[in-house]
């Protein structure tokens with residue numbers, strides 16, 4: 001019994017010694033791993049602007065505001081499409097994601113509905129960047145979700161430019177949808193638009209302006225109806241597409257026009273003023289500046 005006890009104790013001591021050795025080795029490994037993970041990741045900031053007219057399933061203005069349609073339903077889908085884009089960006093290595101709620105009063109996405117790994121820029125802003133508020137040159141890529149075509153575009157869902165009063169907004173002869181002038185804001189900070197989701201007409205129109213840009217048409221116009229993807233299908237396409245586009249961001253060029261910027265704004269109802277802007281006949285304003293943000297300030301004041 002005594003002998004066994006000695007043997008048992010010896011065995012126990014050996015086991016303890018072995019465990020201690022292993023623990024030291026494992027601790028050293030995990031310390032190394034921690035040192036490696038503490039090394040700051042290369043910053044990769046992605047900016048996501050989320051409108052609503054181009055979300056999967058949206059067909060009438062009641063779906064994107066007020067109480068007569070499915071607004072409460074679609075503001076949830078806005079958060080889900082944003083979350084799909086956030087997930088795609090993070091899979092592509094994004095270290096920071098900012099979501100700009102870009103529709104109407106900019107208070108559509110309910111904060112708890114958004115993926116906690118992103119920051120939400122919520123509410124209207126007085127600055128000229130508007131749907132691009134919060135963007136600066138620290139970002140590497142811009143994503144548009146739920147976008148729509150410009151006022152007057154044929155075969156488009158809920159086509160308009162900023163508000164119902166704008167007939168056409170052009171800079172240097174180029175007619176610009178919201179995605180066009182928002183891409184110019186991104187270009188000002190040397191950031192490319194890498195991915196666009198929206199209806200077929202919106203995507204085609206933006207590709208016509210920006211050239212190569214990744215994206216998904218979640219629906220297409222059929223008369224005043226739509227034929228399109230289910231929200232789940234659209235979200236899968238957005239997640240995969242944003243990951244692919246952010247990874248390939250180096251192949252997309254920032255969108256720019258050469259200054260000076262000559263704005264021609266056509267509206268249904270005129271009568272507003274902006275210093276330096278001239279009225280060029282009924283329903284038309286002209287304004288020129290070398291500062292793009294000043295031109296957008298004029299647009300916001302006169303539209």
Ligand SMILES: [Zn+2]
Pocket residue numbers: 051052053102103104
């Ligand atoms: Zn909108």
